[in-house]
Amino acid sequence: MKNIFLKASLFYLILFTFSCSSETDYIEPTGLYFVKTKIDGVSTNFEDFTILVTNARQTAVITATNSNYKLVINLSNYTKVGEYDLATAQNSAILIDNQTPANTFSAYEGKLIITKVTDRGAKLGTALDGTFNFKAEDQNGTEKELTEGSLSLKVTEL
Numbered sequence: 544m545k546n547i548f549l550k551a552s553l554f555y556l557i558l559f560t561f562s563c564s565s566e567t568d569y570i571e572p573t574g575l576y577f578v579k580t581k582i583d584g585v586s587t588n589f590e591d592f593t594i595l596v597t598n599a600r601q602t603a604v605i606t607a608t609n610s611n612y613k614l615v616i617n618l619s620n621y622t623k624v625g626e627y628d629l630a631t632a633q634n635s636a637i638l639i640d641n642q643t644p645a646n647t648f649s650a651y652e653g654k655l656i657i658t659k660v661t662d663r664g665a666k667l668g669t670a671l672d673g674t675f676n677f678k679a680e681d682q683n684g685t686e687k688e689l690t691e692g693s694l695s696l697k698v699t700e701l
Contacts, residue, residue, distance in 0.1 A: 578607040578614070580675070580692035582638070589614065594671060594696040596621065605696065613639040614689075616655055616675070623660045629653040629677050636677050638687055648687045653677020660698075669698040 578589040589607035596603045603621040607614040619633045629636040629650045636650035657673040675692035 576670070576695050576697055578605075578692075578694040578696070580614075581690045582612065583688055584690075587612065592694070592696060593699060595699050595701055597701045605694070607694075611641055613641065615639075618655070623671075624657050627655045627657070629655055629675070636675075636679065638679055638689065640687070646681050646685070648679035648681050648685075650677040650679045653679075653689070669700075671696050671698050 576592070578592045580587055587609065589609045592607035594603060594605045601621050603618040605616040616629065616636045617634060618627050627634050630652050636653060638648045640646040640648065653676050655673060655675040657671060659672040661670045663670050672695045675694070676690050678686060678688050680686045
């Protein structure tokens with residue numbers, strides 16, 4: 544009986560050792576990253592989005608697009624967690640309406656609040672979470688208002 548138990552234990556130990564790999568493929572969970580807002584009261588989700596950060600220059604550029612809009616937020620005084628005024632010489636936000644003809648709305652009031660910057664490990668990288676809202680107008684004085692904006696993005700550092 545002791546011999547059978549020993550052989551079974553050895554078999555399972557070998558099986559367990561060789562079935563575990565040190566390199567595991569990682570599939571990023573769906574919905575982990577997002578950019579969403581309300582534009583003039585209408586909920587809008589962006590399908591494609593990125594944030595590029597240059598630490599040496601302390602700049603960050605957030606871009607988000609969907610079939611109707613392109614959103615660009617530029618921070619030239621990026622210092623991670625904090626509040627950023629989006630209507631200054633250092634920081635800006637624009638919304639491009641992809642209707643024909645395309646129309647560009649520039650923020651004249653608003654803010655982005657970065658609430659958290661998290662290192663999610665080697666496979667996921669660094670994530671940035673925050674909220675935003677702003678009022679913008681085009682060259683004709685037509686206004687758009689973005690409210691209840693929120694984002695969670697995987698940071699790409701250059």
